[in-house]
Amino acid sequence: MTIVERPNGGRRIAIICQLDGYANGVRPVQLHRFLEGRGHQVTLVDTSRLSRASAAPGVGAKLPSLRLGKLALYATEAAAAVLTRRWPIGRRCLSYYALLAEHRLRRAILTSIPAIDGADLVICETPHDVGVLSATSAHTMYDCPTPWADELWFEGRLTERQHRKLRRREAMIFDGVEYLSFHWDSYARYAVEHYGISGENLLTLNFGCTPSPLRARFSESPRVAYLGSLSSRFIDLPLLSRLTTLYPRIDVFGGPPPDPRLGLNYLGYASPDILRQYQIGLITCTGDPLRQNGFSSKHLEYLAYGLPVLVPEWRPNAITLGGSTGYTEATFRSTITMLGNAERWQRISDEAYTQARKLTWDQTLRPLDALLAEPSSRSRQPAPR
Template sequence: MTKKRVLVIGQLDGFANSVRPVQIRRFLQERGHEVRMADTAALSRASASARSLRGKLPALRPARMALYGTELLAALLTHRRPLGRRFLSYYLLLADHGLRRAILRRSLPLDDFDLVICETPNNSGVLTATGTRTLYDCPQPWADEMYFQGRLTERQHLKMRRREKELFERVDHLAFQWDTFVRYTVEQYGIDEGNVMRLDFGCTPSPHRARFADPPRVVYLGYLGMEFIDLPLLARLSRIHPRIDVYGGPPPPPELGLNYLGYASPDVLRNYQLGLITCSRDELMRNAVSAKHLTYLAYGLPTLAPAWRRHAERLGGTFLYTENDFASHVEAMRDERRWQQASDAAYAQARLFSWDRTLRPLQELLKDG
């Protein structure tokens, strides 16, 4: 295969957003391609280091200072103010999107690459600023994500959907991180599938699997700052079963009473017997699959997913729960034979979704270029 130059634009925030672009870079580099990573997590800052003083200050360039101001306004006006969140988010999201497009277009040699891959919606505008072949590797439909989080009015939602649909149809290649979102977007947005390719999320099966213990310990690991996580549900489940440890960030509100243990690497999962997923009941989340789900399976952890998540049962080692039967699912895992069968099914599923399997379509894409 001819060596290709690939640019991956991602946001390395230490959570699920970081995993996929890093794996894409590794996968392509191991196959002889030249890959450059553009990390936009600190695009508006004077330094990419969050721990330094400069990492908290705006960059001294007009567009980046404007982006910093937009981020600051979003934090002040939309994060904890319901009216601002619902009526102002749209304008701040558009400003953020436009500024990022302008900054990335000026700062990156887009036309020097054979393929430009964008991993996040807020940076996706840059894909319309180059004649290079483009792949939008969309985590999930953004307009609907913002709407179901209460950040758009009905009218703003329709406008943002139209903008997003136009982007979907302009890029050379479009992928979603779960095949369930392809069907969802075709049905809800009315997109043409002509440029759609399958590129599922993946995982790295761990050589250090979880082991049986009685009573079983339950773990929640992941980002805690979005409404679709449904932290109140996680709090209610914690009252039903007190052995739920919660890792991730940002720290949840103390009044929820969660057993929050801070940030941890996925390797902590080997110390537990059940992985837990919570999510809201909106139509987008009903069709989603959490990245943490595969992380749990990669450690051989049987996983508990909400009964309203339509496609979760397709993954081995997964059990669907409601609040009424949650305790009985945990109790059933006190049977060592039953737990081991579920653990083996979970690990077998993880091997089927290893990154080297799920990213194979990228290799074929570069062959065709």
């Protein structure tokens, strides 16, 4: 099977994604821009409101669709919210079944969408919707944010047995698609080592950034920014709270609003432009094996503004990026003091901005050119339904 070439040389490509206000929404938009710039016909299929009466913001985005499949998905999502978000036993034992139910319903709904049904290549950006890749005759690419089964396990949402089953299922998906990429190459290495996948279909397609023409400036009293989602356990909000106690000039932007008892200086949602007003970008994360090998998209946002980035020492791969410095709770305050020196701060800021210029979206997405220029030689394997 080859990717059909259209009269204008382009392909019809559908990108299945969830356009939120964070990294999940940035990458598919950049994929769309990059691919359309190469002459391809690209459609973004936003599934963030797949079960709702309307995909546009407003009343309809809160009400359920009256179509049978979407109504079933809405009911499943509502039941999962009640049973798994605030009830610890439900979170640990029932999340698996809710996720499988949502997975099957989403797959059935998405197969009927014309943009997917008529595509030459379908790219999926979210594990919630990856089941559709086994139901399309198009070429398939799974651009995986992070190995999902292990993420759910370390988030406390699976039993050991469920974790083993979901990991096997996910490994079949990884091996079953024609092209597999991750948002950072360290996740690809993790998947090969821990999931036992072949890796024959791997494509390096790292996250990118857009360097800002206006960079951050030095201050003798550095202000620290934390920018991003605050919804997951792996972010380690208790650690962020303890660091704020050590150095109170940390401002936190993102959502949802954190527990006030954490004592964070929470300032709500903000666009990345706010980073020009700061001198340091901060990353926090748990120390489990997945996050040790992990990556934070905010890291590149910080670099794009020339901010020196503080990264937990238990994430060694990320520390190798230019402009990045490792820290522990014991060294956190002294590390910030070190960055209060103008000459040292400017040197690390320059390293950060140089690194950002090496990781522009046009650079990191360039492997897609070769993928779409040549017909696929891999024959598809069935993925689990």
